[in-house]
Amino acid sequence: MDLDPVLVSRLQFAFTIIWHIIFPTFTIGLSAYIATLLVMWMRTGKAHYRELARFWTKIFAAAFAMGVVSGIVLTYQFGTNWSRYSAILGNVVGPMIGYEVEVAFFLEATFLGVLLFGWDRMPPWLHTLAAVVVATGTLLSAFWILSANSWMQTPAGYEMRDGVAYPLDWLAIVFNPSFPYRLAHMVTAAYLTTSFVVLAVGARYLLAGTHLEHGRTMIRMAVGIAAVLAPLQLFIGDRHGLNTLEHQPLKIAAMEAHWDGSRPGELVLFAWPDESAEVNRFAVTIPHGASLVLTHSWDGLFTGLKSVPPSDRPPVLPPFFAFRIMVGIGMLMILTALTGVWLWWRGRLFDTRWYLWPAQHAWWMGFVAVICGWIVTETGRQPWVAHGVLRTADAVSPVPAGSVATTLVLFVLVYGVVGSLGLYYINRLIKRGPDVAAIKPPSAAPWPSASGRGAFVEPA
Amino acid sequence: METYLPVIWAAIIGLTVAMYVILDGFDLGIGILFPFAESEHERDQMMNSVAPFWDGNETWLVLGGAGMMVAFPLAYSIILPALYLPVIIMLLALVFRGVAFEFRWIGVTSKPQWTFAFAAGSVLAAFCQGLILGSLIEGIKVENGAFAGSAFDWATPFAVLCGLGLVAGYGLLGATWLVMKTEGRVAERARMEAKLLLLAVLAFMAIVSLWTPLAFERIAVRWFSLPNILFFWWVPAATALIAFALWRWLETGHEVLPFLATVALFLLGYLGLLISNFPYLVPPSLTIWQTAAAPSTQVFMLMGTLVLLPIILGYMIFVYWIFGGKLREGEGYH
Numbered sequence: 001m002d003l004d005p006v007l008v009s010r011l012q013f014a015f016t017i018i019w020h021i022i023f024p025t026f027t028i029g030l031s032a033y034i035a036t037l038l039v040m041w042m043r044t045g046k047a048h049y050r051e052l053a054r055f056w057t058k059i060f061a062a063a064f065a066m067g068v069v070s071g072i073v074l075t076y077q078f079g080t081n082w083s084r085y086s087a088i089l090g091n092v093v094g095p096m097i098g099y100e101v102e103v104a105f106f107l108e109a110t111f112l113g114v115l116l117f118g119w120d121r122m123p124p125w126l127h128t129l130a131a132v133v134v135a136t137g138t139l140l141s142a143f144w145i146l147s148a149n150s151w152m153q154t155p156a157g158y159e160m161r162d163g164v165a166y167p168l169d170w171l172a173i174v175f176n177p178s179f180p181y182r183l184a185h186m187v188t189a190a191y192l193t194t195s196f197v198v199l200a201v202g203a204r205y206l207l208a209g210t211h212l213e214h215g216r217t218m219i220r221m222a223v224g225i226a227a228v229l230a231p232l233q234l235f236i237g238d239r240h241g242l243n244t245l246e247h248q249p250l251k252i253a254a255m256e257a258h259w260d261g262s263r264p265g266e267l268v269l270f271a272w273p274d275e276s277a278e279v280n281r282f283a284v285t286i287p288h289g290a291s292l293v294l295t296h297s298w299d300g301l302f303t304g305l306k307s308v309p310p311s312d313r314p315p316v317l318p319p320f321f322a323f324r325i326m327v328g329i330g331m332l333m334i335l336t337a338l339t340g341v342w343l344w345w346r347g348r349l350f351d352t353r354w355y356l357w358p359a360q361h362a363w364w365m366g367f368v369a370v371i372c373g374w375i376v377t378e379t380g381r382q383p384w385v386a387h388g389v390l391r392t393a394d395a396v397s398p399v400p401a402g403s404v405a406t407t408l409v410l411f412v413l414v415y416g417v418v419g420s421l422g423l424y425y426i427n428r429l430i431k432r433g434p435d436v437a438a439i440k441p442p443s444a445a446p447w448p449s450a451s452g453r454g455a456f457v458e459p460a
Numbered sequence: 461m462e463t464y465l466p467v468i469w470a471a472i473i474g475l476t477v478a479m480y481v482i483l484d485g486f487d488l489g490i491g492i493l494f495p496f497a498e499s500e501h502e503r504d505q506m507m508n509s510v511a512p513f514w515d516g517n518e519t520w521l522v523l524g525g526a527g528m529m530v531a532f533p534l535a536y537s538i539i540l541p542a543l544y545l546p547v548i549i550m551l552l553a554l555v556f557r558g559v560a561f562e563f564r565w566i567g568v569t570s571k572p573q574w575t576f577a578f579a580a581g582s583v584l585a586a587f588c589q590g591l592i593l594g595s596l597i598e599g600i601k602v603e604n605g606a607f608a609g610s611a612f613d614w615a616t617p618f619a620v621l622c623g624l625g626l627v628a629g630y631g632l633l634g635a636t637w638l639v640m641k642t643e644g645r646v647a648e649r650a651r652m653e654a655k656l657l658l659l660a661v662l663a664f665m666a667i668v669s670l671w672t673p674l675a676f677e678r679i680a681v682r683w684f685s686l687p688n689i690l691f692f693w694w695v696p697a698a699t700a701l702i703a704f705a706l707w708r709w710l711e712t713g714h715e716v717l718p719f720l721a722t723v724a725l726f727l728l729g730y731l732g733l734l735i736s737n738f739p740y741l742v743p744p745s746l747t748i749w750q751t752a753a754a755p756s757t758q759v760f761m762l763m764g765t766l767v768l769l770p771i772i773l774g775y776m777i778f779v780y781w782i783f784g785g786k787l788r789e790g791e792g793y794h
Contacts, residue, residue, distance in 0.1 A: 069558035102764060421570075
């Protein structure tokens, strides 16, 4: 059998990075949620905030462990599988990854130990501070890695000499054109994803009639944040799309399955894009819709796929369908969040079964949307690994396809076992719920000073 | 500047690798010693002694990889494809043992399976790391700035020997860590295990020290030509002295000194390897200067690193201090 090393390497990278992104997405949001809960506890002194923080920290630990170990794999795959990428672009992309490690990884990993094991070992203010540091660390990590990824989408601030990229302007490299949009889009996605997990768990408890106070708090907090972020995400996504149209028009053409750039674009609600015939089959469209969205004019023109030869086009099916799934989930999120706010306003948020029942099953929405979003942006960049600079096919390592296929099988096995057990364990932790009895009241007041703001100054 | 920058970066990456080997070494060592514990209860105590630290320890491995990519992209792009299978298998082994830290507590009924995963993952990761080191010393086939060998170049007796040596070495670090951090049966047995492991480590060190100058002429010339031997003779002498002191301290019931002596032993072994191979980053053909990144890349990363690395070391020490002292029997953080 003749395996194509580029294809197997791409499959392996796609598999390992999709598996990985699930966990940072969750832990970026969850660390912020835990920090918020601990701060709320210190401000109000209400014990259930602390109980919730402790409960979510256990889940955080399991998810974070899976994120860390799969993240290390990625750092090394730049060398094991994409060595020419590293040799050619390392001068420019390397420092972003280096700074991610030095600014963020160490911060998260070191203070994670304090967050997990410091509950009764230190003054509460210090423990809360550790939670804030972990949450900040995850954000800084997102900053640097998204900067690196964005540079691959919209390279800037470099020059090519003898086939190798050299840096010219570090500010232009780090803050490359698509970076601010991608950062805002991804961080918002992470917070939204987590808020829907929290909403689902809260709804699950209320429906089961257990942990009622905890459940209500979670639903309130989740609906509140989602009602702000879900509509905001629509706006950010739109701006991100316009930025992509400017810098990577072919990605937009693939997302919209827009073949002919000499005619206004239809908004394709559904179709089966046929890449060999260069047409959309079974298409349901709104004429001029895409032109209106993308160029804000009825007859506006934008680049079509046929403007370049097939070898320079991205594949159409993955970005086209993944984009529709992502947007569909985004709309569902907006609907869920706004319905929640309306029920809250009517005072029926906690006893409306037709709302709580679907909400308890909504935990997966953010994860699927994030994965689809990454499929859009990464497959839409093809055939380039760094847009216009280096083709994916020229970035691969001189490693036999057989070796890569072997490790791909191993990754599928190991990640399959670890991932399914991880999901099972997290579900078990959720089922067990916040453990009220296990929490000793802290020996010290939450604040180190005698300011009287301490939690246990109020009758608990 | 183009002369000194790669030297500074080699020093930083050298420090990173040393930090990784010592810090993750002792927590991998806990996994290596897992099979010899008498009960799951004892294993809980062993695991608890490293649970708050392992994640930070392992981050040095990420910095090692990322640092290579930033400062020596060419070396990174040659070494990793050359050692493709051992590197990936090491990473997968680290996946298993990493999640075992959490899953072993949550999965009540499957605790024995996660005990096995933790032990096997630790042993396999240590073995692969030794294998990687060994095959790096043996040299990598390079043509036109890229790896030009075959998929199993690393499978040699010398590399396997280094793999076994590192398993014993990490085991020794783990055992002396337990002597320092635990009490009761766990600490007693660790003291005994440490002695056996010390003998094994010394044997491996002796074999490597004889094998490398005999097999590689450049290493023999480096050590035994004049005036080099006058500068370097103290390295093996100090190693012997510290090994002797470590044995005595284990016998006389010291608790902290054995761990520190093991760290010193590791650093001396590491220094020996550096003496043998400097300035080659991809032995036997490419030096740190030939594989260095663009000066502006090295400078950009250096500016941040000089600020960040002391901060990282500072808060790591702080966390070790918070969780300092002995872990009493039956005490855990979970």
